[in-house]
Amino acid sequence: MRDEKYVLATGDTAIERLKVVEATHGPDTQAFLKRAGLREGMHVADIGCGVGIVSQWIASQVGSSGSVVGVDASAEQVQTATQLARQAGITNLRFHAASAYATGLPYGTFDMVFCRFLLMHLAHPEKALREMVALLKPAGVLAVEDGDFTAAFCWPPSHAYERCFELYRAAGAQQGADFTIGRKLFSLVCELGLHSVQVNLAQPIFAEGPQKLLPGWTIEEAAENLIAAGLASREEIEELCRQLRRLAGDKTVVFGMARMMQVWGTKQVV
Numbered sequence: 001m002r003d004e005k006y007v008l009a010t011g012d013t014a015i016e017r018l019k020v021v022e023a024t025h026g027p028d029t030q031a032f033l034k035r036a037g038l039r040e041g042m043h044v045a046d047i048g049c050g051v052g053i054v055s056q057w058i059a060s061q062v063g064s065s066g067s068v069v070g071v072d073a074s075a076e077q078v079q080t081a082t083q084l085a086r087q088a089g090i091t092n093l094r095f096h097a098a099s100a101y102a103t104g105l106p107y108g109t110f111d112m113v114f115c116r117f118l119l120m121h122l123a124h125p126e127k128a129l130r131e132m133v134a135l136l137k138p139a140g141v142l143a144v145e146d147g148d149f150t151a152a153f154c155w156p157p158s159h160a161y162e163r164c165f166e167l168y169r170a171a172g173a174q175q176g177a178d179f180t181i182g183r184k185l186f187s188l189v190c191e192l193g194l195h196s197v198q199v200n201l202a203q204p205i206f207a208e209g210p211q212k213l214l215p216g217w218t219i220e221e222a223a224e225n226l227i228a229a230g231l232a233s234r235e236e237i238e239e240l241c242r243q244l245r246r247l248a249g250d251k252t253v254v255f256g257m258a259r260m261m262q263v264w265g266t267k268q269v270v
């Protein structure tokens, strides 16, 4: 169901990292979704929703007259997402374990279909995009965003930071994922035949805060895969993590995070 070699942790271990991902990219995602037309009363699907942090925010925007379905291939993520939403008392949001390639959701029934940080993990992103368009009502909006991890930068320059992103990209490439997909997203969406396709770029930057821990955590989580693939030794990863922790605590150093391409367009009325 899930792309078998998804490189990051899932379930409880992923929650803290995904909350920091939200603190990093959430403000840009929220501005993007508003620009794409998210509003009260909409029925929205969030594909590859993880533990449902963005899904919860979308649920708060569509209100009780709208609804949100979060879909993830990991049953563990779906279970955690369901628990978190229940704890937060959210009633217009449910989660469903399924592949992005075949969600099992009813076609032609959603006002908006969204995904973030999903397509980069997929061997066949265009297949998942076609499934998302099929889920939309006529005149429904596809809103997708994903990262270009070649655009991440540290200033002053740091070998550890460069190497961290190099390793992450290499791990992805070896598993058929594409960590540069953020550059290609507009073209991929244009091929779907949507109406008025629009595009925006967003790149968060931080001098301090938990967001600066994200690159090191990501490498730590991917460590076993990197070692098994022969891309790095345990010693190298430990040293990289030490250096990244030091840079994260240095408020004179800025971390430019993954650059996100945000693309949205409307399904043609036939």
Ligand SMILES: C[S@@+](CC[C@H](N)C(=O)[O-])C[C@H]1O[C@@H](n2cnc3c(N)ncnc32)[C@H](O)[C@@H]1O
Pocket (backbone or CB within 6 Å): 001, 002, 003, 006, 008, 010, 018, 021, 022, 047, 048, 049, 050, 051, 053, 054, 071, 072, 073, 074, 077, 098, 099, 100, 101, 115, 116, 117, 118, 121, 122
């Ligand atoms: C990096 S997380 C992103 C979570 C969330 N969208 C966010 O931006 O915070 C990627 C998610 O995609 C899910 N995933 C990976 N391959 C998938 C597939 N083929 N179908 C559906 N979900 C998939 C993973 O289980 C994971 O929860």
